[in-house]
Amino acid sequence: MSMETCPECAAAVSPQDRFCEQCGRNLRVQRTTVGGPEAAARCACGGESFDADGFCGSCGRARPSARDRVEFVLPGLAGVSDRGKRRQRNEDSMAFGRVRGRGVAAVVCDGVASSERAEQASQVAVDTAVDVLLTAVQSGTDPEAATRDAVLAADAAVARLARPGAEEVAPSCTFVSAVVADDTATVGWVGDSRAYLVAEAGAARLTTDDTWAAQLVAEGVLTEEEALTDRRAHVLSRWLGADSGLDGPQAVTFRVETPGLLVLCSDGLWNYLPEPEDLLAVLPRGVPPIEVARELVEVALKSGGHDNITVVVVTLRGGHGA
Amino acid sequence: MGLDFGVEVFQNEYLPEGEARVDAILTVSATGTAAPVPVEGAAEVLIIDTSGSMRYPPTKLAAAKQATEVAIDTLRDGVVFAVVQGTDEAEVVYPRGSGLVAASPQTRAAAKQAVARLRADGGTAMGRWLLLADRVLATHTGSGPRHAILLTDGQNQHETPQQLGRTLDKVAGRFTVDCRGVGTDWEVSELRRISEAMLGTVDIVADPAWLAEDFRAMTAAAMGKAVADVSLRLWTPEGAEVVFLKQAAPGLLDLTGRRTESGVRTGDYPTGAWAGGESRDYHLCVRVKPAKVGDRMLAARASLVSPGGDVLGQGRVLAVWTDDTALSTRISPEVAHHTGQAELASAIQEGLEARKAGDAETATARLGRAVKLAHESGRTDTAKLLAKVVEVQDPATGTVRLRARVADADEMTLDTRSTVTRRVGKG
Numbered sequence: 001m002s003m004e005t006c007p008e009c010a011a012a013v014s015p016q017d018r019f020c021e022q023c024g025r026n027l028r029v030q031r032t033t034v035g036g037p038e039a040a041a042r043c044a045c046g047g048e049s050f051d052a053d054g055f056c057g058s059c060g061r062a063r064p065s066a067r068d069r070v071e072f073v074l075p076g077l078a079g080v081s082d083r084g085k086r087r088q089r090n091e092d093s094m095a096f097g098r099v100r101g102r103g104v105a106a107v108v109c110d111g112v113a114s115s116e117r118a119e120q121a122s123q124v125a126v127d128t129a130v131d132v133l134l135t136a137v138q139s140g141t142d143p144e145a146a147t148r149d150a151v152l153a154a155d156a157a158v159a160r161l162a163r164p165g166a167e168e169v170a171p172s173c174t175f176v177s178a179v180v181a182d183d184t185a186t187v188g189w190v191g192d193s194r195a196y197l198v199a200e201a202g203a204a205r206l207t208t209d210d211t212w213a214a215q216l217v218a219e220g221v222l223t224e225e226e227a228l229t230d231r232r233a234h235v236l237s238r239w240l241g242a243d244s245g246l247d248g249p250q251a252v253t254f255r256v257e258t259p260g261l262l263v264l265c266s267d268g269l270w271n272y273l274p275e276p277e278d279l280l281a282v283l284p285r286g287v288p289p290i291e292v293a294r295e296l297v298e299v300a301l302k303s304g305g306h307d308n309i310t311v312v313v314v315t316l317r318g319g320h321g322a
Numbered sequence: 323m324g325l326d327f328g329v330e331v332f333q334n335e336y337l338p339e340g341e342a343r344v345d346a347i348l349t350v351s352a353t354g355t356a357a358p359v360p361v362e363g364a365a366e367v368l369i370i371d372t373s374g375s376m377r378y379p380p381t382k383l384a385a386a387k388q389a390t391e392v393a394i395d396t397l398r399d400g401v402v403f404a405v406v407q408g409t410d411e412a413e414v415v416y417p418r419g420s421g422l423v424a425a426s427p428q429t430r431a432a433a434k435q436a437v438a439r440l441r442a443d444g445g446t447a448m449g450r451w452l453l454l455a456d457r458v459l460a461t462h463t464g465s466g467p468r469h470a471i472l473l474t475d476g477q478n479q480h481e482t483p484q485q486l487g488r489t490l491d492k493v494a495g496r497f498t499v500d501c502r503g504v505g506t507d508w509e510v511s512e513l514r515r516i517s518e519a520m521l522g523t524v525d526i527v528a529d530p531a532w533l534a535e536d537f538r539a540m541t542a543a544a545m546g547k548a549v550a551d552v553s554l555r556l557w558t559p560e561g562a563e564v565v566f567l568k569q570a571a572p573g574l575l576d577l578t579g580r581r582t583e584s585g586v587r588t589g590d591y592p593t594g595a596w597a598g599g600e601s602r603d604y605h606l607c608v609r610v611k612p613a614k615v616g617d618r619m620l621a622a623r624a625s626l627v628s629p630g631g632d633v634l635g636q637g638r639v640l641a642v643w644t645d646d647t648a649l650s651t652r653i654s655p656e657v658a659h660h661t662g663q664a665e666l667a668s669a670i671q672e673g674l675e676a677r678k679a680g681d682a683e684t685a686t687a688r689l690g691r692a693v694k695l696a697h698e699s700g701r702t703d704t705a706k707l708l709a710k711v712v713e714v715q716d717p718a719t720g721t722v723r724l725r726a727r728v729a730d731a732d733e734m735t736l737d738t739r740s741t742v743t744r745r746v747g748k749g
Contacts, residue, residue, distance in 0.1 A: 045560070053638065055620035060559025060610070062618040086645060088616050 029134055030074050031097025034127050037066040074098055078290035079312035080297045084268055085305030091118040092266045092310035095126035097134045103181025105133035106312045110193050110266040112172040112239060120161055121171035125154040125240055133179055143179040144251050147188035151175060151249040155240045162242035172241030176264050178314055183256050188249035190238050194270050196279055199260030203276035206252055210238035258318045268309035269300045289313035325352040325549050325598055327626040329637030332656035336642050336649035344608045344621040346639040347656040351601040363466025364545060365422060366403040367455045368393055371474035373409050376442035383442050386473055389533030391434045396541040397425040404458050405433055408451035409444030410480035421461035445480035449489035456493045467595035468497035469544035475505045478512055490519040498522045498594050500540050506730035510737040518575055521594040526738045528731040547595035554591045557623040561611040567591055570660040571603040574667050574741040605660045610641060618642045656746050663743040666695040670740040686724055694720030707736040
């Protein structure tokens with residue numbers, strides 16, 4: 001019999017336990033930290049004292065935000081979020097979780113840089129949405145309906161961050177989610193964060209960007225190539241926030257037939273690897289999801305790291321869910 | 323205490339990748355309705371040059387006496403004071419005997435009688451005058467500002483510049499000195515050296531008749547100071563160095579060499595005494611270790627610190643590295659303005675020096691540059707003074723011709739006032 005420990009209080013628990021005898025934690029559900037990672041205790045220079053404004057007492061640099069580099073690992077899925085090399089803050093967020101024996105849910109949101117407190121928007125969105133999705137996984141709710149509920153709940157939560165009278169800079173973010181349960185996977189999105197499916201047989205992009213450029217390509221006004229260099233390439237046509245006017249996500253559901261990986265990411269990654277084949281070409285093989293996520297983030301950093309980079313990798317076993 | 327100090331920082335915190343130099347203007351303001359220091363706290367020494375040269379013209383000594391009498395009248399009751407006469411020696415003429423005496427109708431009258439009896443005779447050794455002033459002020463136990471006014475008409479002929487330098491090193495920081503040159507036989511650079519070391523001002527009083535009003539204003543300003551011996555404390559990060567710290571307004575004063583270490587990566591610079599409502603600008607230039615694009619750094623923390631170590635006010639100088647050239651090429655108008663004012667001062671001083679040395683080419687070039695800078699920054703006061711030394715053909719391009727005949731007083735006025743600056747947007 002394999003021994004496990006409660007992730008909350010480290011008491012010994014058995015794989016059959018639904019709750020920890022010690023602290024009462026729900027053992028069937030594991031998820032990333034609500035509100036994002038804890039603050040870093042040390043500066044990059046090794047300094048441990050910071051002034052009231054958060055500047056290091058030795059080298060003067062601003063206290064590294066815990067958000068600058070975030071890594072989360074759960075069995076079967078993992079994610080990395082990085083500030084990149086050019087932005088002052090990491091405005092991307094990610095959250096994911098798993099319900100033992102049922103499935104997993106993951107969300108990536110990219111804060112809109114021109115909005116206020118974009119990192120708050122993305123964090124609130126992922127936390128809210130992943131809660132809704134994990135509840136749905138636990139209760140076996142229809143994943144597309146759950147995805148829609150999750151997006152609308154996240155949209156409302158982000159909208160509550162807005163200052164009255166400041167709609168045009170209201171905190172906003174994009175959204176991409178995945179629910180994998182019972183041999184099916186559902187991907188939902190709003191904006192230009194993307195999902196890719198990578199399997200032995202090949203790779204595919206599962207999302208279409210909600211951007212003006214993508215819309216013009218769909219209408220045949222621009223070619224793909226023209227769209228990439230067009231100044232409207234990143235102008236969103238849909239987003240989450242007080243001024244979104246959102247009625248729901250786009251979504252796709254498919255059967256997971258063979259083993260593979262689901263990759264959710266912000267544009268900080270896909271700007272450098274837009275085509276599924278580009279992703280496939282740099283993907284490391286035979287390593288756990290966290291190594292895959294780290295490697296993809298590294299590729300984006302080496303390519304310039306002009307934006308925040310977030311990558312969540314979900315293992316698809318094919319045949320029996322997660 | 324009782325004054326509130328505020329530090330405002332003006333800068334463009336955005337730097338291009340790899341840039342190490344951070345420039346900022348620190349505007350320090352003392353606000354509040356604090357009463358001036360209790361009268362028993364302040365001390366004033368009036369130093370009058372009575373060397374032989376003061377005899378000619380005879381109105382010179384008479385005007386100096388009159389000015390000193392006005393200064394004595396300006397002292398508030400209870401302020402302790404003394405009058406020193408300086409030649410190649412120095413002597414306290416009032417009060418007789420020891421140190422200082424509290425101002426009252428009786429002591430003011432007695433002091434004025436002593437001043438009236440002064441006669442001009444002997445040489446000039448300003449270091450000795452300052453040493454005596456220091457000894458007299460050392461007897462003062464109050465906590466308020468210690469101030470002296472030094473009035474001279476001549477050059478420091480009876481001691482070497484090295485001797486004067488040693489004296490200044492010894493007494494700097496112990497009291498402040500405002501210097502006034504009467505007539506045109508004194509050296510601007512000599513009095514500037516004293517006033518800078520003693521954190522005071524220097525000016526020319528070309529006509530002895532103007533002395534009285536000037537003395538009254540100086541004494542009133544000194545008596546209005548509410549807080550003495552305030553330091554500007556700079557913290558800089560590891561691997562950083564302060565390239566310079568200069569008072570930029572109301573006058574130029576380089577404080578870079580006046581640093582005393584006060585902690586880890588922390589140094590204190592003296593700023594002297596402050597009055598309520600007073601505001602000064604300081605130009606700080608720091609060289610830091612550049613960080614990554616996107617990184618944000620505290621390049622310096624500037625604190626106003628009382629002699630007791632209380633932090634009275636604080637400001638932050640930041641650095642953020644960016645690859646957005648629209649941000650990093652933005653120019654801080656405050657930094658640019660004060661950089662221009664400092665260049666104007668050095669162009670005038672270098673131009674006048676070259677002129678004296680007979681180097682007409684350099685003099686024309688530097689004074690032309692000064693005319694252009696004065697024109698651009700709207701310094702009509704300086705432009706007028708420059709026009710007495712050069713014939714201005716085109717102020718916009720700085721095209722000038724040296725005047726063949728220049729009154730000494732005009733040249734010296736331009737030189738002494740070159741370090742007076744104007745603040746941004748204050749006309």
